[in-house]
Amino acid sequence: MRATVYHNKFDVRIDQVPDPQIKEPTDAIIRVTHACICGSDLWPYRGLDQYQEGWRLGHEFMGIVEEVGKEVKTVKKGDRVISPFTFSDGSCEFCHKGLYTSCIHGGFWGGANNDGGQAEAMRVPLADGTLVVVPPETSNDEKLLKSILPLTDVMGTGHHAAVAAGVRQGSTAAIVGDGAVGLCGVLAAKRLGASRIIMLGHQPERLKIAKEFGATDIVEARGDDAVKQVQEMTKGGADATLECVGTKAAMDMAIDITRPGGGVGYVGAPHGSEQLNFSRLFLHNISMRGGIAPVRAYLPVLLKDVLAGKLDPAPVLNMTVDLEGYLLAMLLWISARPSR
Amino acid sequence: MRATVYHNKFDVRIDQVPDPQIKEPTDAIIRVTHACICGSDLWPYRGLDQYQEGWRLGHEFMGIVEEVGKEVKTVKKGDRVISPFTFSDGSCEFCHKGLYTSCIHGGFWGGANNDGGQAEAMRVPLADGTLVVVPPETSNDEKLLKSILPLTDVMGTGHHAAVAAGVRQGSTAAIVGDGAVGLCGVLAAKRLGASRIIMLGHQPERLKIAKEFGATDIVEARGDDAVKQVQEMTKGGADATLECVGTKAAMDMAIDITRPGGGVGYVGAPHGSEQLNFSRLFLHNISMRGGIAPVRAYLPVLLKDVLAGKLDPAPVLNMTVDLEGYLLAMLLWISARPSR
Incomplete structure (x- = not known):
């Protein structure tokens, strides 16, 4: 499958990488249907964060569950799901407090060890504690999906x-x-x-x-x-x-x-x-x-408001591209915001 | 009367200064019965805060009201009073919120314009918004007064x-x-x-x-x-x-x-x-x-606990001197805490 991969400053490529596979019984594999480029992706792209060659990118995504590990209980094959920009077990002291970003077993998407969201598919660790199911009726409503997508981050x-x-x-x-x-x-x-x-x-x-x-x-x-x-x-x-x-x-x-x-x-x-x-x-x-936002804590309540038509952050997404258009989108963003 | 006056780094003296007088109708004059040396007095004494020659020192004190301006309503001659380490009008937006230290008419004791608490007497501006009356029955109980004194700061x-x-x-x-x-x-x-x-x-x-x-x-x-x-x-x-x-x-x-x-x-x-x-x-x-503590907000409730015998901070006061013993106390404190 294809995924964005960091090679060097200003050198991010769309590479062929191995298809994701279940490694742990708490994993899920999802087919990514939507992903965003975040302002924070610009830091490594511009060489201002320490990234290493081969690291994956992307931490804002939605998709369809393709397969789940045998311990996964809250999502199943075929579910449309949305992920916060970190993964978390949902059961430690900090997750119980709503501070999912400090989860003792959690982590960040991308980097050396985890898949990134700017890809055709990905392995999601700790699927039960991480993913939130989006009602299936939204799947035919691209406009509504675009309103839901910013809840990832x-x-x-x-x-x-x-x-x-x-x-x-x-x-x-x-x-x-x-x-x-x-x-x-x-x-x-x-x-x-x-x-x-x-x-x-x-x-x-x-x-x-x-x-x-x-x-x-x-x-x-x-x-x-x-x-x-x-x-x-x-x-x-x-x-x-x-x-x-x-x-x-x-x-x-x-x-x-x-x-x-x-x-x-x-x-x-x-x-x-x-x-x-x-x-x-x-x-x-x-x-x-x-600090870093425990988005997982807010996802259910914000999702409810979006589904009820009371909240619509879609206008913050100002350009839509496919994976091939990714590099162009990055360059356009950087050239539009030289001061960052 | 006598008061502590900053002359230079490591040169604070007990000087003769003019007796305080009512300047504004909201002022009170108090005879100081108790005052403390605060750890923060060590900063200017050691030359680490910008102090100028002639500035007064001391911001933790109790005393007896000697005279009040004609607009003062809540304290009267003869009252025993305790002051927080700042003065405040008690009526602005911030005082109403309990943030007396951000009072738009308030200020700090000592310095160039205001009297300091390490003195025989002092002028207290905005007496109604600043001073808290201590029940008269405490005046014969030196032990209890020592338990009340730390509430100044x-x-x-x-x-x-x-x-x-x-x-x-x-x-x-x-x-x-x-x-x-x-x-x-x-x-x-x-x-x-x-x-x-x-x-x-x-x-x-x-x-x-x-x-x-x-x-x-x-x-x-x-x-x-x-x-x-x-x-x-x-x-x-x-x-x-x-x-x-x-x-x-x-x-x-x-x-x-x-x-x-x-x-x-x-x-x-x-x-x-x-x-x-x-x-x-x-x-x-x-x-x-x-940040800087709005002690005035806490004084009534903490005073109540001290009077009820439920709170006793007196042990933090580890040495008692008169004005003449002031310099010795400062030197002893500094020599005991070289790392500060």
Whole structure:
């Protein structure tokens, strides 16, 4: 079968690889029907994360179960399933707490040891603790499937940022970053009851989606000017700020625009954001919560809302390609976002 | 009257200064009966905080009201009062939220513009929003007054660390730092229901108090060895860690010994702790909460517990001197804690 494989910086190929096989009785084999390219795939592609030749890529996918190991109980051959961007046993202390990303037997898709989602098929370890069944009636509704697909990662991650930041009924929320996660953060903040939602970003087509998603204010300024604008319009800062980028500039801005006693919910994979403006955090008791999103915990409830027509993150997916179109899509994305 | 005055690094003197006078109708003048030296007084004394000649010192004090401005309603001449380590109007958005330390009209004791608590008397701005009346029957009970005095700062700060770390019934709490705040953190963790309380420290006489206060485990190792010990004894880290020092080493340790999904409550004034182990925070969704403690919010409830005999932080006060003994006490403290 075909799969994306990392060879070197700016050298990811669609290679022929062995078909996946059941190795453990808790495995499932799925035929991938949909997969996404994530903003975080750009880090290794650009050589900014340590990847090694031969590693698989892709962690956002849906598919049809082809085969299950003999201990698998909750999914069966023919089921349409969606996966979070990590796998987990569903039974350890951390999974029981909803923190599936810290599962003691879990792990990440791709890399040296696991299949990646950007492939025709893949082996899913710990299938019971990982996969969520999508009702079969969705399979003939490509539009609906596209609304479900972002629940693999970006919608759950935006939701995690909003929860971690402490968004609640009537909150003023600010979102740093107009990528897919930031846009999903707008949806999440609105869903959690924020009455004012301020989006900080620079891409016109993304800001248009932000408004459609419920952003009440758009701040296109950068750096100190953006901080000043948000501080003025909120008279002291946002109650809850969603940091959806992961760079130092984004984290600094998130801290600077948050109200005393408020919270920063951060979900951008840290790239240089380790040096925090700790003095402001300390002086104003601003909380820092977040991290890698335990998407598996949020999948069932968000899926229910999508199926009920109450939530639709599909607009964050702005291009559809097949595996052959993958490299073109990567290059187009990078050229459109030189600052990342 | 006499007051402590900063002149230079290692040069704090007991100077004659003008008697305090009512300047605003919201002021009170109090005669100081008790004041503490705080660990944070050591930073400027050692030249590690930017202090200027002539600045007053001291932010932990109790006293008797001598005079009040005409708008003061809640305290009157003759009242025994205790103050938190900041002053606050009690009526702004942040005070209403209990975040008195972010009061828009508030401020810190000492410095260039305000009196310090290490003095015979002082002017207290915003007396209604700041001072808490201590029942008059305590005035003849020096032992009880000594149990109340730590509520000005260290007990409320330890409590804030425990609250921010998320200590609850049955939690495993770890406390980094065996200074007065860390010891009060033990009391606070116990009071909030922690079932296991691990104290990390090195001073035998302080560790003895920690045990008396309710610490169930003592870790005297340093650095990686201490991390390893706590990780092993808790099988994965403490649910809630109280960072009560403020140095980079203490913050690193606090993060490293906290369980996935757990919380670090930090109250040590940051001195070099700006560079965090952000990868661990991110990967395991460990929250960072805390900051300068809004002690005013906690004073009434903690005072009630002290008066009821349910809480007694007095043992953290290990030396009693008069103003003349102040310099000796500072020097003894510094020489006893060379590593700070």
